[in-house]
Amino acid sequence: MEPKDYLKDISEIKNLMNKSSRFISLSGLSGVMAGIYALLGAAYAYWLVSNSTHEYLILDGTVFKLILLDLFLVALFSIITAVILTTRKAKQNGSKIWDTSSKRLLINFLIPLVSGGLYILIILGNQKYGQTGALMLIFYGLALINASKYSIGDIRYLGVIEIILGLIAALLPGYGFWFWVLGFGVMHIVYGTWMHFKHDKK
Structure with missing residues (x-):
């Protein structure tokens, strides 16, 4: 067997190991849809605050509760869309949606994301709203970087951008x-x- 055949075999083995240890069926379109949901949610939140009679958001105020509901719906629709599109991509690739990877x-x-979410709820309970957007971006970025070890490595770059x-x-x-709009919507x-044309179109 020629040396180039050995190199080809080693490359194939490496690819198989990466596929078995990484979840590669994430859909790029789910990211696009999450961004659209974020922009729509941000537009609604901006409208709420602009038409509010209060100068500041207060924890027990109707506007604040509607904004929390708005954030929840954005996250919920993003998760549902990601599950649907990722499941469809996994079936097309002949891979399992729920396995070790x-x-x-x-x-x-979830570890950084849930930790960050709980911390944000704590400071909101103390009526400290100023850093909420920054904290959401930072903890989300940390979650992406932490998860990138078990998925498409390119996710790490998005995580770094969110943290910045x-x-x-x-x-x-x-x-x-x-900055929240830029991070969760536009980015x-x-x-x-980019992920759709790089990975999904193959």
């Missing part, structure tokens, strides 16, 4: 909303489109 991906994604946007938003708290659409 997808479990590892989910666990490593979160840190800038922390420096400019008055613009936290717009999801841009990154999801």
Whole structure:
């Protein structure tokens, strides 16, 4: 057997090992849809605040509760869409949607995300709203980086971008909303489109 045949065999073995240890059926279109949901949710939240009679959001206010519901619906629709599109892609690739790699991906994604979500709820309970957008971006970015070890490695880059946007938003708290729109809305659409043409179209 020639040396190039050995190299080909080693490359194939490496690819098989990567597929068995990484969940590669994530859909780029789900990222695009998540970005669209985020933009729609942000537009509704902006409309609510703009038409509010209160100068500041208060925890027991109707506007604040509607914004929390708005955020929940954005997250819910994003999750449902991701599950549907990822399941469809997994079937097309002949791979399982729920296996060891997808479990590892989910666990490593949820640890930073849930921790950050609980922390944000704690500070909101103390009526500290200024850093909410920045914290959401930072913890989401950490979750993406942590999960990238068990999925498509390119997700790490989106995580880094989200963290950078979160840190800038922390420096400019008055613009936290717009950085949230940029991170969760625009960046999801841009990154999801890139992932779709890079991976889904193959």
